[in-house]
Amino acid sequence: MKEKLRSQGWFGKKGKDGFIYRSWMKNQGIPDYEFRDKPVIGICNTWSELTPCNAHFRELAESIKRGISEAGGFPVEFPVMSLGETLIKPTAMLYRNLASMDVEESIRANPLDGVVLMCGCDKTTPSLVMGACSVNIPTLVVSGGPMLTGKFKGRDIGTSDVWRFDQAARSGEITDEEFREAEASMGRSRGHCAVMGTASTMASMVESLGLSLPGNAAIPAVDARRKVLAQMSGIRIVEMVKENMLLSDVLTRKAFENAIITNAAIGGSTNFIIHLLAIAGRMGVDLKLEDFDKLSANVPFIANLQPSGKYFIEDLYYAGGLPAVMKELHQFLHKEIITVNGKTVAENYANAECYNRNIIATTDKPFNPLSGAAILKGNLCENGAVMKPSAASPHLLKHSGKAVVFEDIDDYKNRIDLPDLDVDENSVLVLKNVGPIGYPGMPEVGNMGLPKKLLSKGITDMVRISDGRMSGTGFGTVILHASPEAALGGNFAIIKTGDTIHLDVANRSLTLEVSDEEIQKRKKSWKPIHKKYDRGYVKLYQEHVQQASLGADMDFLIGGSGSEVSRDSH
Numbered sequence: 001m002k003e004k005l006r007s008q009g010w011f012g013k014k015g016k017d018g019f020i021y022r023s024w025m026k027n028q029g030i031p032d033y034e035f036r037d038k039p040v041i042g043i044c045n046t047w048s049e050l051t052p053c054n055a056h057f058r059e060l061a062e063s064i065k066r067g068i069s070e071a072g073g074f075p076v077e078f079p080v081m082s083l084g085e086t087l088i089k090p091t092a093m094l095y096r097n098l099a100s101m102d103v104e105e106s107i108r109a110n111p112l113d114g115v116v117l118m119c120g121c122d123k124t125t126p127s128l129v130m131g132a133c134s135v136n137i138p139t140l141v142v143s144g145g146p147m148l149t150g151k152f153k154g155r156d157i158g159t160s161d162v163w164r165f166d167q168a169a170r171s172g173e174i175t176d177e178e179f180r181e182a183e184a185s186m187g188r189s190r191g192h193c194a195v196m197g198t199a200s201t202m203a204s205m206v207e208s209l210g211l212s213l214p215g216n217a218a219i220p221a222v223d224a225r226r227k228v229l230a231q232m233s234g235i236r237i238v239e240m241v242k243e244n245m246l247l248s249d250v251l252t253r254k255a256f257e258n259a260i261i262t263n264a265a266i267g268g269s270t271n272f273i274i275h276l277l278a279i280a281g282r283m284g285v286d287l288k289l290e291d292f293d294k295l296s297a298n299v300p301f302i303a304n305l306q307p308s309g310k311y312f313i314e315d316l317y318y319a320g321g322l323p324a325v326m327k328e329l330h331q332f333l334h335k336e337i338i339t340v341n342g343k344t345v346a347e348n349y350a351n352a353e354c355y356n357r358n359i360i361a362t363t364d365k366p367f368n369p370l371s372g373a374a375i376l377k378g379n380l381c382e383n384g385a386v387m388k389p390s391a392a393s394p395h396l397l398k399h400s401g402k403a404v405v406f407e408d409i410d411d412y413k414n415r416i417d418l419p420d421l422d423v424d425e426n427s428v429l430v431l432k433n434v435g436p437i438g439y440p441g442m443p444e445v446g447n448m449g450l451p452k453k454l455l456s457k458g459i460t461d462m463v464r465i466s467d468g469r470m471s472g473t474g475f476g477t478v479i480l481h482a483s484p485e486a487a488l489g490g491n492f493a494i495i496k497t498g499d500t501i502h503l504d505v506a507n508r509s510l511t512l513e514v515s516d517e518e519i520q521k522r523k524k525s526w527k528p529i530h531k532k533y534d535r536g537y538v539k540l541y542q543e544h545v546q547q548a549s550l551g552a553d554m555d556f557l558i559g560g561s562g563s564e565v566s567r568d569s570h
């Protein structure tokens with residue numbers, strides 16, 4: 001055990017200060033013995049009725065508390081900014097960094113010896129982990145778990161079907177009534193999205209980083225075993241405080257590599273890249289965009305989960321969960337590194353078993369030899385762009401076509417369904433000004449819907465390029481995170497309708513067939529068209545956010561400030 005608990009810098013004080021620190025806690029009915037050298041564990045809760053995916057977190061927090069008390073700790077639950085993916089406008093991503101600041105300052109400023117992060121809906125995981133990394137006390141993650149698989153007219157459905165239902169409604173294939181019935185059929189239980197979208201990608205990320213107990217990624221939110229995992233996590237965080245196991249002991253470069261390899265094998269979201277880069281930046285781990293491609297180059301796709309595959313996260317749990325996937329990946333992973341439960345990666349999956357080969361394949365017979373992210377380079381995106389080959393149409397992986405350019409999202413909405421839009425299935429749709437600064441906040445609009453007139457011809461995929469992101473539940477031949485974004489006036493900003501674009505995923509290239517001379521000429525007359533905000537957080541964000549290729553964190557948030565607080569409040 002560490003010589004002195006951090007919390008004793010508050011509760012162990014003598015005189016007036018100690019009186020004030022303890023007395024105002026005692027008004028909650030807390031007995032004096034709780035303040036005598038017990039590890040104080042914060043439960044950082046993102047519960048909110050406006051974050052429906054996390055709406056069950058108050059109940060789940062009770063299980064964590066039970067575990068903390070059982071192990072001799074003193075649990076204190078506190079709220080932080082909660083980011084609900086579906087309701088927040090213009091996009092939850094705009095506030096990821098703000099929420100991370102809330103988390104960082106809340107942990108550091110309070111008498112906490114350790115913290116359990118309660119994460120669920122997409123941004124609630126990276127924002128909490130980023131904030132905690134900048135403080136670096138013992139930390140463990142409990143995820144909220146996925147929803148049960150949706151059921152609609154005898155069919156299994158999940159979030160990836162939203163895009164299919166939308167296309168079906170737009171092409172007149174289903175009625176408005178059926179559309180609304182599908183809504184209720186999909187969101188039929190508590191929990192986050194039931195496919196390998198961003199939330200499950202993030203829950204898998206924390207498990208493969210070694211930041212949660214094994215099994216965390218896939219236990220459904222309503223399964224009683226989710227509560228058991230929460231209680232065990234409560235017990236474990238108290239032990240971690242006694243062992244002084246810090247976040248930096250777990251989050252080594254090798255842990256990041258394990259997360260990248262695992263994410264490739266499960267067909268995780270492209271958002272993984274942006275969030276993991278940001279987390280690495282907070283932790284001081286040197287991680288580059290190119291690492292995602294390099295590390296996943298030989299990793300096959302072995303988890304048959306939507307949107308890249310067929311099944312749902314509930315199915316993954318019954319098939320053995322992430323430990324069974326990681327066991328299959330043993331030849332790729334760093335097996336010897338330590339995780340939050342004090343065990344190595346290999347020890348954690350030693351007893352895992354695969355119960356369904358339709359869901360978890362062996363690496364010899366994968367569902368797809370292609371996995372992970374392809375990092376594309378070329379004169380179209382000087383700092384790179386990202387795509388997910390496993391979610392793309394094979395016939396479009398090598399493609400040349402004429403650009404149909406939309407200068408911003410309004411331009412896209414106004415023109416995409418016009419009957420006289422000059423577009424065919426070989427065109428490349430380009431959407432600008434949806435990047436971090438341009439939108440602002442880099443929304444998930446990159447998998448833009450296809451023109452109605454092509455949908456009615458039965459076209460379901462086209463090459464689409466933007467400086468925005470795509471929902472982890474989205475799919476298609478969609479190129480994202482083009483950097484520098486259009487708002488910064490790089491080459492992506494000067495593409496015009498009619499330019500020829502070449503995509504060659506095998507060679508990782510994305511190029512614009514425009515001469516250097518013409519590019520320079522266009523750049524000279526280029527002017528930004530995005531809205532610039534003149535006050536509040538959004539102004540701060542626009543002035544300081546970094547490009548997607550660096551994780552889109554704000555420049556002044558990189559790194560950490562540790563857990564020391566130099567001044568008392570009284």
Ligand code: FES
Binds near residue numbers: 192
């Ligand atoms: Fe919350 Fe998908 S909307 S996880």
